[in-house]
Amino acid sequence: MRTRVKICGITRLEDALYAAKCGADSLGFVFYPPSPRHIDRENAAHIIAKVPAFVTTTALFVDADRTEINSVISTTRIDLLQFHGDEDSTFCESFNRPYIKALRVREGMDILSEAAAFQSARAILLDAYVKGVPGGTGSSFDWHLIPKALSSRLVLAGGLDAENVATAIQQTQAFAVDVSGGVEAAKGIKDAEKIRRFINEVNRVN
Template identity: 40%
Template structure:
């Protein structure tokens, strides 16, 4: 099972995740988030990372030019689009991207079924705020292209592995405080996912 540790705000936390076996790290470029990073800080972390780690830049309510420019400047390898965007927006992107579904009901998890996508719990603020989705929504659903996020912790992912998700994405479930990761929880989460 692949894992992404999101909301990285320091090189130290990034390397804890990488050394524990994380496949991807998430960097938040949404100013209202407590895990927000400036381009300069993100670039300083990303340029020191080892190879073969996906560097994911998370965006909310920006235009495609901002996504392209930010990813290029900081060295991100994938854009995570955490808002509803039209076809013209996606056509203008010059970087690989993943759409986020902020699920409010079972039918929502079926959106973009032919694409790899991230499914998170809906809440007014962007990001699931540690809110977990109803696991029953995934009964009988083809989940091999779903990256599951929202309310995940080292303790609850074992029970979710049976659905065959592509990956797990965690942020608050492995934190001491906003943007500061708990090294032991990060290691436990990745161990349990694998």
Template identity: 40%
Template sequence: MEKVLSKQKIPAINSWSLKEELKLVHIKVCGITSEEDAFQIAQTNIWALGFIFVEESPRFINPDKARQIIWNLPASIVKVGVFRNHPLEDVQFVRSFCSLDLLQLHGEEPPQFCEKLGRNVIKAFGVDESFDPSVLEDYAKVVDFYLLDSAQRGKSGGLGIPFNWDKIKNIKKQISRPLIVAGGLRKENIVACIQALQPFAVDLNSGVESAPGKKEARKLVEIIQILEKEVKK
């Protein structure tokens, strides 16, 4: 995990102020589908780029194309592969083939599945009205990050809407892994999300797009500028 966590230390829960949160939060942009988008976004010096290998997703990218993009990205950018209920051998193959730094599991993968992958795993959980935060700690010994995303009618991820942050506002006191927050994050709500949940990272997707799979670097720059402005207040 040295490469992934080397940029910034994670402060103790009780030491956070809003300005510290904004300074420390990492940014991941998910759903990269083109070389042009990847390179433009990489110039903003964000933490990570995500490549979705789920065929049903409008942001699906095949491993051959992802590999070509990843090979030409700066080493400082963390490369994340997103999977949903894939066979173990498929995940392992794509991880090696594309030189992925992190694996993000967005399905119903049990802890035993995560353990077989070794380290550098993000486990995603969909948050709806029935969400029970205690399930996260079932994975504490086998994953490196928790990711929370919006869920509706059994579907999670890619919905483009935020979940109810109030439902999990005290979750940092209950978990032992860094928290990544996704789900409809955009310039209008990014500061409120960070203030409410104090995450290690925010995961941006539709909020920095002009269309599904088409990233717009200008929107990402606007978000970064908003965060910088808040820090300077």
């Protein structure tokens, strides 16, 4: 099975179009104001309107209120929601959109038990735990902690780049990989060559 690729933290149209051209399956937009990759819904809508067919768009939230999420959905027509905070499954399910739930992996965590609370999620994204930072840390975690039973629902994130993504896929058999900082020239500004190399590495290992 081919590993899917999500390029997250898109803030510029040229980055979105280049990632799609290289074969990205999904583009991520961060609606979390403290993030250096934050984008407002109007700018996101402008980019999303020009994304080619069959490339999924994903909105990332961290404990956002219902009004804000609904506003993003109505303005951008986003395809998929991604929740990185303390949202429970009832909240995640309530927007009439498919969703991904992110979990931050730390030593001693029962990953399968926590994932089981989100049976309705299209996937479970695993990222590194860094205190006070809900995602986009650029840090990896011990992939041996990931249960093999989760691989068909697993989106792997955290510190991925062209140098380690092949090993990550071989070790975890993840359904998809999610990268942001690993393909950037600066926070929120993507590097075309890094995007190309990252996606080429995913295709190579597949």
